[in-house]
Amino acid sequence: MEAKPNDVLLKAILEGRLDDALGCFVAQAERDGYAPTIAALLEPTLTAIGELWAAEKISLAQGYVAGKLAERALDAALKSEDAGGFSPPRRGRVVLGNVEDDYHALGRRMVGSFLRLDGWEVVDLGNDVEPERFVDAALESDARIIGVSAMMLSTAQNLPRVRDEIEARGLGGSLRLAAGGAIFRLRPELVKELGADGTAATAIEAPALFKALYEEAAP
Amino acid sequence: MTGPERVMAALSGTATDRPPYGLVCGSLGARLAGYEPLEAFGDPELYVRGQDAASELLDPDIVFSPFVLAYEAQAYGGELAPQRGSVYNLKRPPFRDAREAARALRAVPTPLEAAGMRFLLRATKRLAASVAGDRMVAAPIASPVDLPALLIGIEAWLDALLFDPDAARELAAAAVGHFAALAGAYADAGAQALACPVMFVNPAILDERRVRELALPILKEGFGRSPLPIVFHHGGNPLSRHVGLLGGLPQVVGFVLGERDAYAEARAAVGPGPLLMATIPGPGFAAFTPETLRVRLAALTKHRDGDPAWGFTNAGAELPAETAPELLSAVRDFFHGRP
Numbered sequence: 001m002e003a004k005p006n007d008v009l010l011k012a013i014l015e016g017r018l019d020d021a022l023g024c025f026v027a028q029a030e031r032d033g034y035a036p037t038i039a040a041l042l043e044p045t046l047t048a049i050g051e052l053w054a055a056e057k058i059s060l061a062q063g064y065v066a067g068k069l070a071e072r073a074l075d076a077a078l079k080s081e082d083a084g085g086f087s088p089p090r091r092g093r094v095v096l097g098n099v100e101d102d103y104h105a106l107g108r109r110m111v112g113s114f115l116r117l118d119g120w121e122v123v124d125l126g127n128d129v130e131p132e133r134f135v136d137a138a139l140e141s142d143a144r145i146i147g148v149s150a151m152m153l154s155t156a157q158n159l160p161r162v163r164d165e166i167e168a169r170g171l172g173g174s175l176r177l178a179a180g181g182a183i184f185r186l187r188p189e190l191v192k193e194l195g196a197d198g199t200a201a202t203a204i205e206a207p208a209l210f211k212a213l214y215e216e217a218a219p
Numbered sequence: 220m221t222g223p224e225r226v227m228a229a230l231s232g233t234a235t236d237r238p239p240y241g242l243v244c245g246s247l248g249a250r251l252a253g254y255e256p257l258e259a260f261g262d263p264e265l266y267v268r269g270q271d272a273a274s275e276l277l278d279p280d281i282v283f284s285p286f287v288l289a290y291e292a293q294a295y296g297g298e299l300a301p302q303r304g305s306v307y308n309l310k311r312p313p314f315r316d317a318r319e320a321a322r323a324l325r326a327v328p329t330p331l332e333a334a335g336m337r338f339l340l341r342a343t344k345r346l347a348a349s350v351a352g353d354r355m356v357a358a359p360i361a362s363p364v365d366l367p368a369l370l371i372g373i374e375a376w377l378d379a380l381l382f383d384p385d386a387a388r389e390l391a392a393a394a395v396g397h398f399a400a401l402a403g404a405y406a407d408a409g410a411q412a413l414a415c416p417v418m419f420v421n422p423a424i425l426d427e428r429r430v431r432e433l434a435l436p437i438l439k440e441g442f443g444r445s446p447l448p449i450v451f452h453h454g455g456n457p458l459s460r461h462v463g464l465l466g467g468l469p470q471v472v473g474f475v476l477g478e479r480d481a482y483a484e485a486r487a488a489v490g491p492g493p494l495l496m497a498t499i500p501g502p503g504f505a506a507f508t509p510e511t512l513r514v515r516l517a518a519l520t521k522h523r524d525g526d527p528a529w530g531f532t533n534a535g536a537e538l539p540a541e542t543a544p545e546l547l548s549a550v551r552d553f554f555h556g557r558p
Binding site: 014015016018056058059060061062064065101102103104105106109127128152153154155182183186187 | 300302303304305308309310311372373374377380381382422423424425426428429455457478500502503535536539
């Protein structure tokens with residue numbers, strides 16, 4: 001019996017065979033269309049990966065492969081958009097960056113990949129971002145969410161300065177603050193303590209968090 | 220009984236008067252001695268004064284040479300960034316990818332004379348002279364399977380391990396040479412053990428097939444070239460459920476477990492030999508009071524259940540500089556059986 005495409009894709013991701021995973025996605029997309037393939041094949045497979053990752057049943061490397069696949073699948077889909085084959089959802093803009101003094105980019109980049117695939121326009125400010133720059137960028141891009149990444153406690157302790165900057169400009173009701181990074185997974189109580197509005201345990205779960213925060217933020 | 224004697228007795232499964240312990244107090248020690256942490260992480264004399272100040276309160280069996288793995292990457296051109304009240308962080312790794320890093324490392328001898336590396340070795344030498352055999356000196360070192368993440372960044376190292384295993388092996392071979400040279404230099408400086416945080420053989424980071432086929436052979440080769448015994452630190456991920464994978468690693472005499480690890484599971488997996496060290500995360504230390512810390516230590520030691528090969532240290536990064544000095548005394552009093 002022939003294996004189901006979702007199983008084939010899941011296996012390729014878990015085994016780190018990125019080219020095979022992309023081939024599986026593109027083959028079905030060229031036959032059925034990109035939007036239906038993202039909905040029927042890619043998203044359910046990434047959800048399955050997210051569940052395994054949240055349950056600590058797979059590795060960071062396997063999650064990383066899923067992030068790479070999300071990036072490349074979206075690139076392929078956007079190329080086909082020119083030919084009328086794909087029209088991504090438009091969810092809004094978000095600002096991402098690593099908090100001041102933090103240089104661990106991997107988690108932030110993975111979150112950006114999954115958000116883009118989900119239809120968010122990501123303004124990525126990179127590493128070591130000062131609080132003022134986060135808020136300036138959110139205002140300039142009309143974003144309702146700032147996503148701040150910090151790997152260690154020492155750098156996470158700079159997060160309250162971003163919260164202070166939001167409040168100082170009177171934006172507490174219209175701008176939500178998401179926090180991510182290893183330290184928040186280890187110590188989830190820090191999310192509230194340091195002034196953030198929410199977190200996601202893995203990069204794949206970030207789109208669900210951002211949707212919820214987007215709804216909370218008054219326009 | 221001296222600290223080294225207590226550690227060695229624990230390693231050999233001999234009953235001791237109390238379990239061996241030590242905490243990583245670089246920044247805290249500096250603050251106790253009246254310096255800013257960044258001053259102490261540039262001057263061996265100030266670093267040792269800080270360790271002396273911390274040891275006066277803690278009376279540990281094990282003291283640590285400076286825990287700044289970023290200096291190993293700085294030696295090849297990596298750019299550091301100072302952190303307020305703490306050690307340096309790696310801002311930019313020296314190389315873009317595995318092949319470039321491998322070529323560069325092969326082209327030069329391990330730069331033990333680079334400023335940061337020289338500081339690490341001189342501080343170790345001064346620390347060994349200061350403790351004069353009363354305490355064991357353990358030197359933190361990047362493992363040969365994790366050094367590449369410092370040299371090219373985690374993302375590029377994952378790319379190599381996943382998609383270009385030949386390049387990964389090439390860089391790993393160079394990293395093994397670096398590890399062996401630095402381990403040898405630490406031994407010459409008077410360190411008696413290496414404390415080695417290891418991430419890339421944990422199935423939470425890398426899938427088990429690649430751990431077995433790619434990462435573990437690198438680690439075995441590197442550890443086999445160490446003149447010093449090695450304590451394997453969990454590296455921030457649960458270890459007890461995977462520690463069985465690590466049997467037979469040369470020179471490994473102990474494992475540092477994390478907060479989420481199950482002591483009994485780890486002991487069952489490794490057998491009666493190696494030292495297992497229970498931990499409290501360093502960054503969370505400052506949140507304790509002496510009373511809550513004693514309760515936590517009592518809970519940890521319950522798992523010991525008479526096991527002689529048991530010790531205590533901190534997990535994660537070092538204790539924060541703002542940790543209250545009485546917490547060090549509380550740890551000492553707990554293990555010395557004082558009220």
